[in-house]
Amino acid sequence: MSYYLGNFIGFRESLEEELKEFILKLDPHMYFVDSEIKTIIETGVIDDMYRFNSMIVDNIAHYFKYYIPKYLSCFGNSKLSHANLYIGSNDFGEVTGIPFFGSLTSDNIKSFLEVVRPFVSIENSDEDISELLSKVEFEVIKIDRDSDYVDDNIDLILKEHKEKKKKYEDEYFENLQLRRVWKEKMDKYTTRIHDYANKPEFRKEVIEYIKKSGEADVYSKVIELLESKDEIPIGDGVEIGIRKMNKHDVVHWVTEYKDMMVDMHKSIRPIRMGYVSFGEGIYTTQLSLLSNMRYRFLNNNSELNYYLIKIKFPTDFHSKIYFKNHEMENWIIRIRTIVNDAPGCL
Numbered sequence: 001m002s003y004y005l006g007n008f009i010g011f012r013e014s015l016e017e018e019l020k021e022f023i024l025k026l027d028p029h030m031y032f033v034d035s036e037i038k039t040i041i042e043t044g045v046i047d048d049m050y051r052f053n054s055m056i057v058d059n060i061a062h063y064f065k066y067y068i069p070k071y072l073s074c075f076g077n078s079k080l081s082h083a084n085l086y087i088g089s090n091d092f093g094e095v096t097g098i099p100f101f102g103s104l105t106s107d108n109i110k111s112f113l114e115v116v117r118p119f120v121s122i123e124n125s126d127e128d129i130s131e132l133l134s135k136v137e138f139e140v141i142k143i144d145r146d147s148d149y150v151d152d153n154i155d156l157i158l159k160e161h162k163e164k165k166k167k168y169e170d171e172y173f174e175n176l177q178l179r180r181v182w183k184e185k186m187d188k189y190t191t192r193i194h195d196y197a198n199k200p201e202f203r204k205e206v207i208e209y210i211k212k213s214g215e216a217d218v219y220s221k222v223i224e225l226l227e228s229k230d231e232i233p234i235g236d237g238v239e240i241g242i243r244k245m246n247k248h249d250v251v252h253w254v255t256e257y258k259d260m261m262v263d264m265h266k267s268i269r270p271i272r273m274g275y276v277s278f279g280e281g282i283y284t285t286q287l288s289l290l291s292n293m294r295y296r297f298l299n300n301n302s303e304l305n306y307y308l309i310k311i312k313f314p315t316d317f318h319s320k321i322y323f324k325n326h327e328m329e330n331w332i333i334r335i336r337t338i339v340n341d342a343p344g345c346l
Contacts, residue, residue, distance in 0.1 A: 003141060005294050005306055006149030009086065009093045015336050015343050016080050018071065021090040022098045024055065024288040025062045031055040032287075034280050041154060041283045044296025049101040049303065056100050057108070060309070063087055064112040068311070069119040069323035070334065072132065074345035075313040076321040078336040083315050088143075088308035096291045097143050097306035104307045106138040121331050123320040132321070135314035143306040145298055152295040154286065165278035178270040189261040194234040197254045203227070209257045222250050 003009065013019050028037055031051045039045070046052045067085065075083035088097045098104070113133050120129055189196075196202050203226045210216055210223060225232065232250055234240060243251035286292055297304055322331040334345040 003095050003143045003308055004146055004149050005095055005097050005143055005298070006151075007095055009089045009095050009308075012093050013091060013343050015078070015338070016082050016084065018083075018085045018343070019089040019091055019093065020063070020067065020085065020087045021096045021291065022059070022063070022088050023290055024059050025066075026055070026059055028055065028284055028287050030058075034283070037287050038280060038283045041158075041286050041293070044154075044293065044300035046101075046297070046301050046304070052099075053101050056098065060087075060098070060109055061112045061115060064109070065115045065119070066325055068113070068116045068136070069325065070345060071311075071313055072116075072120055072136070073321045073323040073332075074334040074336050075315060076132075076317045077333060078315070080315045080336060083313040083336070085311040085313065086308060087311070088306075090291075095143060095308065097294065097308060099290065099294075099297055099304055099306055101301070101303050102305070104140050104142075104305070106140050109140070109309070110138060119324055121322040121324075123322065132314065132317060135317070137312040139310040139312070141308040141310060143308055145305065147295050147298045150294040150298070154292055154296060157286065157292060158282065161278070161282045168276060168278065172273050172275075175270060175273045179272060182265065182268070182270055186262070186265050189258055189265060193240065193251075193254060193258065196258055197232045197234060197250065202254075206253055206257050209260075210253055219248060219253070222248065222253055225250050 001010070009019070011017060031054060032040070032048075036048075067087075071083070071085050089095050113136065116133065117129055120132065122129060122132065197206075207223055207226050210219055216223060234251060235243065240251060240255070243249045244255045246252055294306070298306075320333060322333050324331050336343065337346050338344070339346055
């Protein structure tokens with residue numbers, strides 16, 4: 001059977017078939033610097049085939065270490081007629097492939113099984129792990145290099161990223177200005193009460209506040225004092241506390257208005273936008289995803305091939321199979337079942 005990049009693999013996930021898209025789980029910066037990654041994405045040209053292949057092989061090993069123990073347990077405990085894991089196809093059945101310069105063979109990857117051994121355990125059995133692992137079969141399938149089923153959408157992705165970056169930066173700057181204006185207003189109303197009561201602009205605001213209260217006639221003496229150029233002595237904290245209780249005292253109106261404005265501005269404080277970095281990360285992301293680069297890789301690297309790895313798991317093992325990974329301390333067991341109308345390991 002022939003497989004084509006971007007085409008349908010021929011089936012969807014089921015109890016017996018699991019599909020995994022191959023992406024870079026390890027940081028590409030372990031192999032390439034930012035400028036190299038950017039060039040690879042923008043041109044599609046991979047100059048250093050050795051480093052690229054090393055990156056791919058290390059990630060395949062990572063897939064084995066993480067997924068094979070899990071699916072040995074999941075498939076092996078489920079008594080299925082057969083069980084296969086395909087690396088190089090997404091959940092929808094689209095063939096996404098594994099890029100590699102030259103020939104990728106079963107012999108290249110079979111040794112990776114040794115990294116699996118510490119993460120698999122068999123319950124009370126004469127059957128040993130070596131026997132279990134010996135029953136795991138590999139098939140590396142070369143995919144047709146035809147690029148008719150894939151598209152070059154990197155420029156569109158980079159353009160959308162640039163537009164999002166510009167939109168975010170504009171919104172971030174606007175938010176920063178709103179916060180600056182808000183801070184200036186808060187500083188204005190949180191100034192010392194003596195300074196507040198003796199600045200003409202503040203006095204005008206307090207006068208308008210009294211007039212709007214409908215009690216301007218009753219407190220005309222307060223208004224006259226505020227309209228004058230005379231300095232208004234305020235006193236210390238104890239004196240202020242006493243005077244603010246007297247509505248015929250200018251201190252009452254100054255402190256009441258000041259407190260009201262502080263509370264109002266507290267309630268409309270602009271929330272600071274979270275900072276999002278729009279640096280060169282988009283290039284690293286696209287390299288890690290790999291799938292969006294298929295068209296450029298195929299058309300700019302004549303020696304680059306794509307592969308699909310099929311792993312056939314034993315389903316006739318008689319003992320319960322447990323597994324763990326580097327994130328787990330305890331051994332766990334899984335079975336293959338239907339979860340939310342989709343196959344999964346539970």
